[in-house]
Amino acid sequence: MQRLAPVVHVLGLVVLIFSFAMLVPLTTALIGHDAAQHAFDEAFLISLGIGAVLWLGGRRWRRELKTRDGFVLVLLVWTGLPAVATLPFLIYAPGMSFTDAYFETMSGLSTTGATVMSGLDTLPPSLNLWRHLLNWLGGMGIIVLAVAILPLLGIGGRQLLKAELPGPIKDAKLTPRIADTAKMLWVVYAAITLACALALRLAGMDWFDAVCHAFAALSLGGFSTHDASVGYYDSPLIEAVLIFFMLVAALNFVTHLLAFRQKSLVPYHRDPEVFGVLGLVFASILGVSFYVWQAGVYPEFVIALRHVSFNLVSLATDCGFASTDFNQWPVFAPMWMLALSCVTASSGSTGGGLKMIRAVLMFRQGVRELERQLHPAARLPVKIGGHAVPNQIIFAIQAFVMMYVATVVGMTLVLLASGLDFLTAFSAVIACINNAGPGLGEVGPASNYAGLSDFQTWALALTMLLGRLELFTVFVLFTRAFWRG
Amino acid sequence: MSAILPVLHIFSKVLMLFAFAFLLPLGVSIALGDGAEKAYDEAILITFFSGMALWLVSRRGKRELHTRDGFLLVVMIWALLPVFSAIPLMVYLPDLAFNEAYFEAVSGLTATGATVLSGLDSLPPSINIWRTQMHWIGGMGVIVLVVAVLPMLGVGGRQLFKAETPTPMKDSKLTPRMAETAKGLWVVYAFITVICMLALWAGGMNWIDAVVHGFSVMGLGGMSSHDASMAYFDSLLLEMIVMFFALVAGISFSTHFMAFRMKSLLAYRLDAELPWFLGVLAVSAFALAGYLLYKGFYLDFPEALRYAAFNTVSVATTLGFSSTDYNVWPYFAPLWMLFLSSFAASSGSTGGGIKMLRAVLLSKQLYRELIKLIHPNAEIHTKIGRQAVPNKIIYAVLAFLFVYVASVVSLSFVLSASGLDIFTAFTAVVAMVNNTGPGLGQVGPASTYAVLNDFQTWVLSFAMLLGRLEFFTLLVVLTPVFWRK
Numbered sequence: 003m004q005r006l007a008p009v010v011h012v013l014g015l016v017v018l019i020f021s022f023a024m025l026v027p028l029t030t031a032l033i034g035h036d037a038a039q040h041a042f043d044e045a046f047l048i049s050l051g052i053g054a055v056l057w058l059g060g061r062r063w064r065r066e067l068k069t070r071d072g073f074v075l076v077l078l079v080w081t082g083l084p085a086v087a088t089l090p091f092l093i094y095a096p097g098m099s100f101t102d103a104y105f106e107t108m109s110g111l112s113t114t115g116a117t118v119m120s121g122l123d124t125l126p127p128s129l130n131l132w133r134h135l136l137n138w139l140g141g142m143g144i145i146v147l148a149v150a151i152l153p154l155l156g157i158g159g160r161q162l163l164k165a166e167l168p169g170p171i172k173d174a175k176l177t178p179r180i181a182d183t184a185k186m187l188w189v190v191y192a193a194i195t196l197a198c199a200l201a202l203r204l205a206g207m208d209w210f211d212a213v214c215h216a217f218a219a220l221s222l223g224g225f226s227t228h229d230a231s232v233g234y235y236d237s238p239l240i241e242a243v244l245i246f247f248m249l250v251a252a253l254n255f256v257t258h259l260l261a262f263r264q265k266s267l268v269p270y271h272r273d274p275e276v277f278g279v280l281g282l283v284f285a286s287i288l289g290v291s292f293y294v295w296q297a298g299v300y301p302e303f304v305i306a307l308r309h310v311s312f313n314l315v316s317l318a319t320d321c322g323f324a325s326t327d328f329n330q331w332p333v334f335a336p337m338w339m340l341a342l343s344c345v346t347a348s349s350g351s352t353g354g355g356l357k358m359i360r361a362v363l364m365f366r367q368g369v370r371e372l373e374r375q376l377h378p379a380a381r382l383p384v385k386i387g388g389h390a391v392p393n394q395i396i397f398a399i400q401a402f403v404m405m406y407v408a409t410v411v412g413m414t415l416v417l418l419a420s421g422l423d424f425l426t427a428f429s430a431v432i433a434c435i436n437n438a439g440p441g442l443g444e445v446g447p448a449s450n451y452a453g454l455s456d457f458q459t460w461a462l463a464l465t466m467l468l469g470r471l472e473l474f475t476v477f478v479l480f481t482r483a484f485w486r487g
Numbered sequence: 488m489s490a491i492l493p494v495l496h497i498f499s500k501v502l503m504l505f506a507f508a509f510l511l512p513l514g515v516s517i518a519l520g521d522g523a524e525k526a527y528d529e530a531i532l533i534t535f536f537s538g539m540a541l542w543l544v545s546r547r548g549k550r551e552l553h554t555r556d557g558f559l560l561v562v563m564i565w566a567l568l569p570v571f572s573a574i575p576l577m578v579y580l581p582d583l584a585f586n587e588a589y590f591e592a593v594s595g596l597t598a599t600g601a602t603v604l605s606g607l608d609s610l611p612p613s614i615n616i617w618r619t620q621m622h623w624i625g626g627m628g629v630i631v632l633v634v635a636v637l638p639m640l641g642v643g644g645r646q647l648f649k650a651e652t653p654t655p656m657k658d659s660k661l662t663p664r665m666a667e668t669a670k671g672l673w674v675v676y677a678f679i680t681v682i683c684m685l686a687l688w689a690g691g692m693n694w695i696d697a698v699v700h701g702f703s704v705m706g707l708g709g710m711s712s713h714d715a716s717m718a719y720f721d722s723l724l725l726e727m728i729v730m731f732f733a734l735v736a737g738i739s740f741s742t743h744f745m746a747f748r749m750k751s752l753l754a755y756r757l758d759a760e761l762p763w764f765l766g767v768l769a770v771s772a773f774a775l776a777g778y779l780l781y782k783g784f785y786l787d788f789p790e791a792l793r794y795a796a797f798n799t800v801s802v803a804t805t806l807g808f809s810s811t812d813y814n815v816w817p818y819f820a821p822l823w824m825l826f827l828s829s830f831a832a833s834s835g836s837t838g839g840g841i842k843m844l845r846a847v848l849l850s851k852q853l854y855r856e857l858i859k860l861i862h863p864n865a866e867i868h869t870k871i872g873r874q875a876v877p878n879k880i881i882y883a884v885l886a887f888l889f890v891y892v893a894s895v896v897s898l899s900f901v902l903s904a905s906g907l908d909i910f911t912a913f914t915a916v917v918a919m920v921n922n923t924g925p926g927l928g929q930v931g932p933a934s935t936y937a938v939l940n941d942f943q944t945w946v947l948s949f950a951m952l953l954g955r956l957e958f959f960t961l962l963v964v965l966t967p968v969f970w971r972k
Contacts (some may be wrong), residue, residue: 070861107696156860293904334903341896364889371886375963378641393878400885401856404849407892415826418819419778424910478860 009075009252010069013058016079017053017086019047024090026135033127038094040124045089052086069311070484072155075145076475080467090132094240102457108137108463112470113144115224115322115439118452118459127210130227134217138195141221141352145191145255145471147185149350156398157472159372190259195220198247205239222352224322224439231447233325241312241325252279252319254350275348275358275388282358283318286342287311290335297332310335313447318342318404320353322439329446333425336442340429343438354437354469356406360377360399362386369394375387410435420458434462435469492548495561497540502538505571506531508624512575512613515695526575534571547598555969557640558805561632562964565916569593572621579614581606583597586944590936593948595621597955598629598837600657600807600924601707603937603944607714612695622708623680626837629955630676631669633836641883642959645759664825672740675747680705682846683732690725704732707837709924711808716932717797718811726797726810737764737804739835759872760833760843762841767843772796775820782817795820803827805838807924814931821927825914830925839922840879840952841891842909845884852881890958895920898950905942919950 028042048061067075088103088108102118109116122130126371177342185423199216203209211227218225228234244480250258260269270276287310295306309326317339328336344363347353356364383390411430418425426443430451433441437449440447445454451462466477478484505655513527541772552560569592574587583591594601595618607615672801684701701713704772713719717726735743738761745754755761776788776795785791794811801808802824830846832838852868858867868875895916902912911928915936918926925932930939953961963969 030557073860156863286903332906333909334900337903337909339902341900367882368886368889368893369948370962371883371890372959372966373968374883375558375641375959376968392880395886397852397878397881398856398859400882401853404885404888405853408853411826415819418822421817424818424822474857474860478857481854481857481861483861485857487735 007063014056021049027128027132036126040092041094043122049086111140112466114139114225114437115222134214137221137223138217222321231324278358318346320438324447327448343436434465496545499541502512506535513619516613523611530574560953578740590944596625597951598625598706598708599922617704623702626706717808739833741835804832805923809932812933921956
């Protein structure tokens with residue numbers, strides 16, 4: 003109790019603040035007189051109450067947080083907020099099970115974009131806005147998580163990124179510096195979101211859709227206000243706008259911040275990940291378009307190029323919009339896109355998966371071991387951006403990648419044992435752990451996750467959480483050493 | 488050229504020696520008059536005289552071998568001996584394409600057990616003996632490879648196992664010590680094989696089947712003289728004998744060797760892998776039996792246990808016999824078995840895959856990284872038994888695992904791009920890389936690899952070699968650095 007109370011105190015504050023986010027859809031509901039108004043009334047009051055109780059309850063044990071509390075706090079925030087966020091859904095649709103609602107909000111906040119809901123087009127606008135707002139808020143959470151908190155906790159070699167921070171954080175306490183860093187990054191994030199919304203409006207969406215899709219694109223969430231996702235508009239212009247902003251969101255926001263500050267493109271040039279992200283995506287677009295065209299799915303290369311570029315960028319960056327049912331393509335194409343979703347996003351972006359920098363380092367480490375076979379005594383440093391990477395960090399990254407593989411294999415086997423077919427189970431796990439969204443097979447882009455059993459839904463919600471918190475944040479809580487002393 | 492000559496010289500000797508291996512099937516063929524005699528005549532002549540010619544050509548380049556030559560020699564032996572091993576098959580079956588014969592021979596010598604032939608029951612007994620004799624010879628090769636050669640080359644953390652070899656080798660030249668080690672192990676291997684054959688014969692097989700299956704089991708290969716594999720006999724006794732010897736072959740032969748020498752079972756207690764190996768298999772067999780019973784696939788537990796235990800042990804040890812078409816079981820069961828095959832076998836056994844020791848090391852390393860998050864400055868050592876493992880070796884093991892995963896993923900993509908469905912592609916690659924044999928889907932235990940096209944057959948032949956040579960050995964030879972002075 004002594005241990006948890008200070009964390010609960012902070013959690014209470016976070017819930018309190020989070021409940022004010024419900025005022026946005028509430029306002030929309032009031033203006034548009036839609037049917038979900040009472041849902042947000044009640045949800046707002048309840049969550050405000052929960053937050054207040056937690057905050058007041060933990061007040062007596064208030065103290066400075068330490069690294070260890072950081073793990074607990076991060077986990078509680080990312081499991082607690084989705085629970086609170088289910089309230090509007092549960093109140094509006096009493097038929098919806100808590101399992102499904104939790105999956106939906108976890109998918110929203112972890113910016114996965116997998117959905118169990120259909121008939122999105124007829125949902126009250128305020129509820130759709132709430133879903134997209136979850137994406138967007140999740141994105142904010144991820145940026146601060148990825149840039150400030152995880153490096154501090156030392157997850158998966160994230161220490162590497164510390165040096166890149168505008169205000170370097172060197173002490174082990176969770177100090178107000180995080181707030182400074184976060185604020186600056188959020189301003190950039192919000193500014194780009196605004197630009198995206200404007201661009202989508204100009205490209206032909208109505209205001210509401212433009213805002214919603216901008217939220218989903220910048221957070222790389224991938225929720226849509228239409229069952230057909232972006233395929234609903236069938237507009238190359240809208241797709242082009244989204245491709246651009248998805249790629250922007252897949253780059254490190256620290257780099258964007260530096261570029262904004264310096265008013266120059268040099269930071270992009272210096273970012274060791276940018277080249278990898280863009281190079282991999284463009285090469286894949288050309289390759290897969292050619293493959294799909296050759297396989298005779300589309301009569302012309304240009305049409306193939308259009309559909310492949312949108313869906314490939316969307317999946318690779320872990321966004322998860324779809325403009326066509328790519329489940330129908332020869333299976334190599336969507337599998338390749340899913341494979342990209344594991345490695346494409348940059349480390350300080352809102353995307354998920356292993357992250358480009360880890361993939362690059364793992365590759366270089368593999369090459370180094372090959373060379374070491376021939377020159378066992380040679381000193382061969384692994385370098386990134388001109389700096390030698392300390393062995394400690396390579397260890398941490400290797401462990402991270404192996405834990406990732408082990409988790410994918412383990413969760414796939416769990417889903418198989420629960421009765422799913424191989425393609426669905428495997429692709430769903432990949433899509434969820436990378437926080438991408440649509441999988442293949444039964445959970446492909448043309449369908450959704452509603453067909454899964456309760457057990458499978460929980461397993462995948464857990465997978466999204468694991469992916470978002472970079473595995474170790476969660477697993478460390480299951481070691482005895484964590485709770486000792 | 489002068490760099491290759493000394494390697495060629497050794498290879499020519501191996502080749503001449505290998506020609507004598509055809510004498511056994513030749514003898515059987517003459518004794519039984521089964522009509523395949525001519526095939527071996529030609530094979531002996533071609534093989535022996537090729538060896539002789541090479542020997543004459545390369546005589547002048549004779550010198551002491553270095554580490555680099557070691558890689559080349561190993562790759563040359565394992566890639567080229569199958570060419571000569573394929574001769575009897577091609578002579579006797581003129582319709583067989585070269586790529587298929589090569590696939591069959593690679594599958595034989597790497598002790599994989601995948602076949603492109605059907606109608607095995609009506610093949611001449613000598614051909615079936617040759618097919619599984621390749622397993623047995625391959626098994627001999629693997630034992631000396633993993634116990635003596637790879638540790639010296641430093642492949643995938645194999646240095647770790649140096650301590651376990653009866654005569655430790657510390658210099659980096661390929662010295663005659665290897666021969667001593669190898670001889671000791673081969674005596675044990677041959678001795679156990681004879682016992683296995685006698686047991687199978689006593690268990691009800693005729694002597695040809697006993698020889699064929701004895702070879703196959705001890706090499707953990709998996710080819711059979713019957714299309715139905717072990718299901719042909721439908722005998723619980725034979726299944727238990729095969730299971731027992733498969734388990735024996737899945738244990739390090741160094742351990743067997745020590746036990747023989749010391750005439751005590753103490754050696755088995757000192758083997759760090761053994762409890763994991765037996766534990767994982769026992770738990771899996773019972774759990775899968777329970778799962779199959781629960782799914783209603785078998786009516787009572789003993790029957791479920793019989794099939795689950797045999798096929799689990801067979802696949803997990805990378806043997807690859809089947810006593811029923813487990814492809815029709817609920818997917819979880821066969822995929823779990825394939826999953827086991829990727830790590831269950833011990834490091835000095837004839838089995839394939841990652842090996843149990845590396846898997847144990849990996850899990851300990853992951854745990855260490857978790858603890859490091861809590862105590863960032865603590866010095867924590869990873870231990871096997873009571874020995875601390877140096878970081879260098881952990882690096883090599885992690886890199887090995889990374890290359891393993893990367894190979895499985897990329898080869899699956901290659902096969903899927905060539906038109907195979909993803910399930911078949913993935914399971915085939917896993918089965919090949921682990922040298923197990925049957926995959927699932929189109930290449931399940933009830934079918935063969937004959938359905939694949941030429942390109943796919945070549946890719947899978949490569950996969951078998953890659954797995955058998957523990958990735959690095961083969962990959963190193965394929966890097967440009969290797970050929971640079």
